[in-house]
Amino acid sequence: MTKENWSKRFEILRYLARRAVRGEGSPSVREVGGAVGFRSPQPAHKHLRKLEEAGYVEMEGVRSRGIRLTEKGWEAAGRAPLLGRVAAGRGIEAIEVRDEAFPLAAGLLVPRSGRGRFWLEARGDSMTGARIEEGDLLLVEENEDPPNGTVVVALLHGEKVTVKRIYREGEEVRLRPHNGKHRDIVVPAGEVRIQGEIIYVLHPPSR
Numbered sequence: 001m002t003k004e005n006w007s008k009r010f011e012i013l014r015y016l017a018r019r020a021v022r023g024e025g026s027p028s029v030r031e032v033g034g035a036v037g038f039r040s041p042q043p044a045h046k047h048l049r050k051l052e053e054a055g056y057v058e059m060e061g062v063r064s065r066g067i068r069l070t071e072k073g074w075e076a077a078g079r080a081p082l083l084g085r086v087a088a089g090r091g092i093e094a095i096e097v098r099d100e101a102f103p104l105a106a107g108l109l110v111p112r113s114g115r116g117r118f119w120l121e122a123r124g125d126s127m128t129g130a131r132i133e134e135g136d137l138l139l140v141e142e143n144e145d146p147p148n149g150t151v152v153v154a155l156l157h158g159e160k161v162t163v164k165r166i167y168r169e170g171e172e173v174r175l176r177p178h179n180g181k182h183r184d185i186v187v188p189a190g191e192v193r194i195q196g197e198i199i200y201v202l203h204p205p206s207r
Contacts, residue, residue, distance in 0.1 A: 009047050010076070011036045013056060016069050017077035026065040086120040086138065086153055086161045116142045117199075120153060120163075127151070127163055129178030132201055138163065139200035146197040155193040156185070166194065 015035045019027055027035070033044030048067065051057045056073035060066025069077065122136040130151055132138065140153050152166045154175055164175035164185065173192045175185040 005047070005050075008036060009051055009056075012044070012047055012051065013069065013073055013077040016057065016067065017074065020069065026067045028065050029067070032067065086122060086163055118142075118196075122163065126177035126179045126182040130165070132163060132178075132198070133203070135204050137202040138198050139202070140196035141199050142196045144194050146194060151198040153195045153198070155195055156187060157191050158193075161195070163198065
């Protein structure tokens with residue numbers, strides 16, 4: 001299977017999982033195709049058949065709404081990529097995609113909001129007061145406009161990525177650490193992009 005095909009099939013699995021989590025029931029093949037960007041149902045049907053052959057979904061019929069994730073499909077849908085390391089400090093280089101993924105309960109990785117989620121690995125000690133420490137895995141939900149006081153992943157000046165608690169102050173943004181050894185970062189609003197909010201922290205088993 002090519003990487004492109006698996007990417008599209010993974011997108012289908014995540015769509016099916018989101019519908020199930022929301023209680024929306026099984027979609028039609030046409031709905032699946034529309035959700036993942038196909039103009040006709042034929043490509044969606046082809047991908048669904050391949051997923052069925054591999055044991056990820058069950059299908060009752062071509063035209064029916066009998067498309068369901070199997071246990072294997074739920075496990076595959078409940079995976080999020082590890083996109084890189086992020087500084088709980090002054091900031092490190094912008095996120096670099098890595099070919100790793102970590103499983104967790106599909107209900108956690110496939111939110112009702114439909115937003116994407118991904119893992120980041122924490123570096124530094126500026127957020128220890130928020131129980132985010134070196135080596136922790138942070139589950140991030142994409143959200144460019146979270147409320148004040150949220151712990152976020154922020155991209156500074158298009159180059160540096162950091163984890164801080166956000167406060168908007170007029171035309172400026174204050175990024176506040178949770179460690180007295182570190183100072184607030186205050187930047188013009190136009191120089192910071194919020195990539196998402198931290199919704200779950202996974203600590204190494206040694207702690």
